[in-house]
Amino acid sequence: MNFLLEKLKCSLNPEWLNLVRAVEERQEEFPNPRRALLFIEKLSNRLNCQFSDYLHGDFGFHLLLLFSYSQFLGEFLINHVELIEELRSIYRETFLPSDFRIEISTQDRRKFIDSLRVYKNLQIARVVLRDILHLAPFLELVRDTTLIHDACIKAAYDFAYRNLVKKYGKPSSNFIVVDMGKAGGFELNYSSDVDVIYVYGSRYGETEGGTYGKLQNHDFFTLLSREITELLSERTKEGICFVVDTRLRPNGSMGPLTNDIEALEQYYTAVARPWERIALLKARPSAGDIGGVGLEFLELANLFVYRKYIDLSLIEEVLRIKEMIRAKVSKKGGKIDLKLGKGGIREIEFIVQAFQVIYGGKYPQIRSKNTVVALKKLLNWGFLNRREYEELLNSYIFLRRAEHMLQVTNFRQTQTFHPESEEAEELSKKLGFKSRDEFLRELSSVMKRVNYYFNRFFPTKELKPLSSYTVEELERFGFKEPEEIKRFIDALFDSKSLSVEKKRKLDVLGTKLLKLIYEAPVSKTAIKNLLLFLETEEGQVFFFSVLSHENLLKLLIYLLSTKDFFLKRFRKSPEVLEHIFSPELIESPVNESSMEEFFKELQNLQLLKNTFEIVSLLRKRLGRTRIEEFFSELTSICDFCLKRRYEKLKPKFAVSSLGKCGSREMNVGSDLDLLFISKEKVEDETERAVDFVKSLEELGYEVDTRLRPFGEKGELVFTLSYLEKYLKETARTWERLAFTRFRFLVGDGRERAERIVREFLFKKPFNREVLNEILSMRERLEREFPSSTLKYAPGGVVDLEFVSYIYQLYSKKWLRHTLESLKALSQEEERFSKGEDLYRLIRQAETEKRLFSEITSLGDKINELRKEIRSFYREFVNWMTLKV
Incomplete structure (x- = not known):
């Protein structure tokens, strides 16, 4: 470098020497000062030693920095010195998405191809310069890089489509280019292949016809897809625009280059593999009929990617892909791989994408095609804690910046370097480290941290037989x-x-x-x-x-x-x-x-x-329902089966229920307390009722008919008049409690039956005498079933059921349902607001006991719960005593 310095000092005029001295005096700011000096010489020669005005001031120094960072961009600007002035005018500006567009001003294919590459390289120079000068945050840099590529794709599409229409006429369907991978998430690298899928609306139809005749839609769009790919990927004197990778399409390189919506639907429904769900997560239409075919495609892709349920099966696919990558990376010798290596960028992407694909169907709030945005959403919705979020975010940005600075030198799509190489030395300087060792220590720490999180979210340890x-x-x-x-x-x-x-x-x-x-x-x-x-x-x-x-x-x-x-x-x-x-x-x-x-x-x-x-x-186990909804669903199943058996038997009596079926609170193993009521006296219906009971018992239900008038001594099938007379003249107080749960299920006579029961419940006064009798009944149940701790013993379910019975009779609100009664009570008297939660907890414990023969969730806390329920019951009784 000293030789080069001396050579330039002897050959350049004073103005150019100022640039040379700037490099000499501020060498620590230049990752590769020798490269900057070489480009000073090249630029001087290219300008015939004429020193341009734009090289004065800050921009001259900034241009030298760009030369130092990037051999590729340096060569580009030397070949197009006329663009340096334009670069100076735009590099400090923050662009809007609408600023990225290419006007097609030529019909010449070769000129168009070259203009794409010149546009892309100039815009990338602006982005890189903003990066190395810290003029823009990471998200803006990758967004702008993506928008540059999108502009090129749109221009290539417009150019190719226009020319093909001249030859064959307009097709009867529309077309889109779908960005995949980082392009889909607006997070492209500086030097990256662009993964795309070509999609059109329908294969049925043909073009209108042109100078070359007509084509079927599929053939037209295949030509269009091929031409777009070549316009972007063909190598010219200006290089290539970017490599277009189409292998993410259905069946990869073996499949058609372009597919219509119907073919995609058939593929994603029946053939597509789990990894394709991860790939489609970032799919984004970027050119063509975005508002038509684009929306149709996104709807299809979302149905394939996101499932309504939580889909943990994808974890194994992530591990399978990671193992394939690990085997591939292990062949790279001593090189560090920022993307695919252990703790690399891909592991962070896997964490984010797996969370989204597994949980994104149930929680659409966490969906995002952009990794940084998705991380924030995962934090906001509780999938990551603050520390996990910050460490993964900082690690991701660190690794992506390292990847960018590695690629920016020659604009090769690379993520690997040898830790002992000059490339590593230059990379450390580009990232602001004082030495290569300092950079490598930090990089090692970051990658270990990422790998720790990956292994925590996706355990891969050996399993013991x-x-x-x-x-x-x-x-x-x-x-x-x-x-x-x-x-x-x-x-x-x-x-x-x-x-x-x-x-x-x-x-x-x-x-x-x-x-x-x-x-x-x-x-x-x-x-x-x-x-x-x-x-x-x-x-x-x-x-x-x-x-x-x-x-x-x-x-x-x-x-x-x-x-x-x-x-x-x-x-x-x-x-x-x-x-x-x-x-x-x-x-x-x-x-x-x-x-x-x-x-x-x-x-x-x-x-x-x-x-x-x-x-x-x-559904209850997965949190889709609460305990009361679980009871309601069991009751709905019972109702459905009962009605189907009733329709098959076609009896002349109606069926009503009491107990848990009547209140729609059936639990696992609940009996069916049924009443068979006819409008008029009908002969031979008893045998039919017995058959009906047997048909329900064959399904697995326990049927109890003893709550009918006069119990087992009474008629199995009785008339409405008989029921009315019994309830008016004979029924006892305990039957008033039972009939608060009366529910008419199927048959004729609903209106009259409900009127009879309502009069029975509420026509007679509810006074202190009735209350005392009910309280005595509760005490008798405690004495008779002392071992039934969850149901009849003090603090059991029956305490809250008696609260429900009493409150309904007192308030004349026929609610039937225990929880609804407790809700109504809490609305009338705020101090009873905890009744609903107490009821849910004790019924949950009762359900666990029935399912597992033990209480699995509350454990020893069940005794505390029973004390709370008994205290609630006593407080209610005291309140009610004052009321009546």
Whole structure:
């Protein structure tokens, strides 16, 4: 360099020498001062030693910096010195998206191609200069880089389309260029291939005809796609505009260069692989009919990318792709790969994209094609905490800046360098580090941090074989009954039902399966029922088909941890496995219309009942419903089955319900308290009622008809007049409580029946005598069922049900539903506002007890809850005593 300095000092005039001295005196600011000096010499020669005005002042120094950073841009500006003045006029300006456009002023193909490259290189010089002078933030730099490429694509499309229309006439459909990858997210590198997909509206139709005749739409758009690609990628004396990569299209390089919407829909529905969902996440129409075909394409892409349910199966695809990349990178010797290496840019992109594809269907608020914007959304919606967000964001920007500065020298698409090379030395200076070692330490720290987060979000550690776990290891794992768990593990591998290959698959699953069993509500029940499940052919086929789908496996283990809820229904209807994990069923409320559609297709009421009861439990498990909505869905299933049996039998009596069915609060295993009421006396309906009860019991319901007038001694089928007379003359206070839950289900006489019951409930006064009698009934239940801690004992469900009964009779509000009564009470008297939450918690505990034979969520806190409920009950009784 000293020799070059001396040479220039001897050969250049004073004005040029000022530039040379600037480099000499401020060498620490130049990543490659020798390159800057060489370009001073080249520029001087190109200008015939004439010193241009634009080289005075700050811009002259800034131009030298640009020369020092980039050999490519230096050569470009030397070849086009007429553009340096234009660069000076624009490099400090912040551009709007509308500022990036190319006017086509020539019909000559060669001139057009060259003009694209000149435009692109000049604009990139502006962006790079703004970068090295810190005049723009990272997001603006990558946005502008993308907009430069978009402008070139739009110009190439317009030029190619115009020429083809002259030859063949206008096609009957429209066309778009879809940016993929970083271009789709407005985050292109300085030197990057541009991934595109070419799409048109419909293959059906042809062009209007031109000087060359007519073409079918597909042939026209294939020519258009090929011409756009060549206009951008062809090498000329100005180089290339950029490489266009079309391999992300359906079937890659083996597929058609362009596809219509119908073909894409067929491909994405039936053929596309999981990685293509990740690729389409960033798809963005950038040229052509963006408002028409573009919107149609985006709608299709979003349906493919985002699922309505949380789709954890994609994690394995991310790990598979990462493993392929790891194998590829390992062949690069001692080089550092900023993009694909361990802890590189791709790992951050995988984290962001996986979160979006897995959860973006359910939470559209986290969707974004831009990585930086997506990170912020993941923070705002709770998927990342503040520290994770800041460390991933800072790491991403650091790595992207390093990638840019590596590429800017020769504008090659590279992300690798050797740590001992001069390239690494220059890169460290471009990034503002005092030494190469300082830069490499920081880079190592950043990449370790990124890899730590990647491994945390996508664990890749070796799994321990299931059969090798000892009782001691199971105890350390956290199991409460490790001996029992070990016994069932051994039983799995001793099973005669499982082939050697299937036992091997179970063994390989190892820690992964054990973790799911540990996380189940009752681990011992889960593994015991898994053993029973795998003794069936249907169970084996399903289980081994979902081994790679952790989300399905987790839900299956949850179902198996229920004492008999799942296995009982599975044994009756093994076909439930074809339906219960359907996203459409899980994401849709269980109601009459969804069941009607299911029944219309399959005509199997037993399968419907078992399927929808399991689906209702899964919906609750996945947080789609609260406890009261779970009860309501179970009741809706019961109503649907009851009405179908009624329609088949065609009795002359109507059916009404009391109890939990009447209040629409049916739980797992709830009885059906039914009443059979006819408008007039009908002979031989008793036998038909018995048949009706049997038909419901065949479905798995326990039917109780003892709440009819005079109980078991009374007539099974009775008239409305008989009911009216009984309720007026004979019914006791406890029956007033029971009839607060009366609900007419099916048949004739609804209006009269409801009027009779309403008069029974509210015509007689509600006074202190009635209240005392009800309170005595509550005390008697406590004495008679002292061991029923969740239902009849003090602080059980019945405390809150009695509050509901009393409040309805007092307020004359026929609400039927316990929770609705507690809501109405809290609105009247604010101090009772906690009643709703108490009711939800105790019913949740009751549900867990019925499902798992133990309370899994509250644990020891159940006693505190019962004390709160009893205190609530007493406070209500005191309030009511004063009221009446």
